[in-house]
Amino acid sequence: MPEHRIFATAFAKVYPLYVQKAQRKNRTQEEVDRIICWLTGYDRAGLQRQIEQGNDFRTFFAQAPALHPDSALIKGVVCGVRVEDVEDPLMQKIRFLDKLVDELARGKAMEKILRR
Known part of the structure; x- marks a missing residue:
């Protein structure tokens, strides 16, 4: 199976899209x-x-200091895919990030997004 092209996509290209998505819903870059x-x-x-x-x-993910232990609590659907069921570890991390930004844009409280 060919590798997904998102793996080779620069994080810096997607980061502004995360920020724009949040800002459209009155959330901030800091969040x-x-x-x-x-x-x-x-x-x-x-x-x-x-x-x-x-x-x-x-x-980006290979150099990340440590995936948060509570990331296993991230559940739900992004782009029609259940994040907890994604088998490829790298794709799952990317989907976790997508899910968290989605929750922010949907107005969820930061404490809930950060699984507290």
């Missing part, structure tokens, strides 16, 4: 950053470095 940092373990400087370096999603 998007907070979600990304929560999921990946990056601090803001580390996140900024990833964006500036133009790393693809594979590298």
Whole structure:
């Protein structure tokens, strides 16, 4: 099976789309950053470095300090796919991130998004 093209897509190309999606629903870039940092373990400087370096999603997640232990609690559907059922570990991480940004854009409280 050929590899999905999102793996080789630069995170920096998709990041502004996450921010725009959130901002259209009156959420902020800071909230998007907070979600990304929560999921990946990056601090803001580390996140900024990833964006500036133009790393693809594979590298972005490979260099992430640590996936949050509560990421296993992320459940639901993104693009018609149940995130908890995604078999490819990298694709599942990408779907987790999509799901969290979706929840932010839908107005969910930050405490719920961060699985507290």
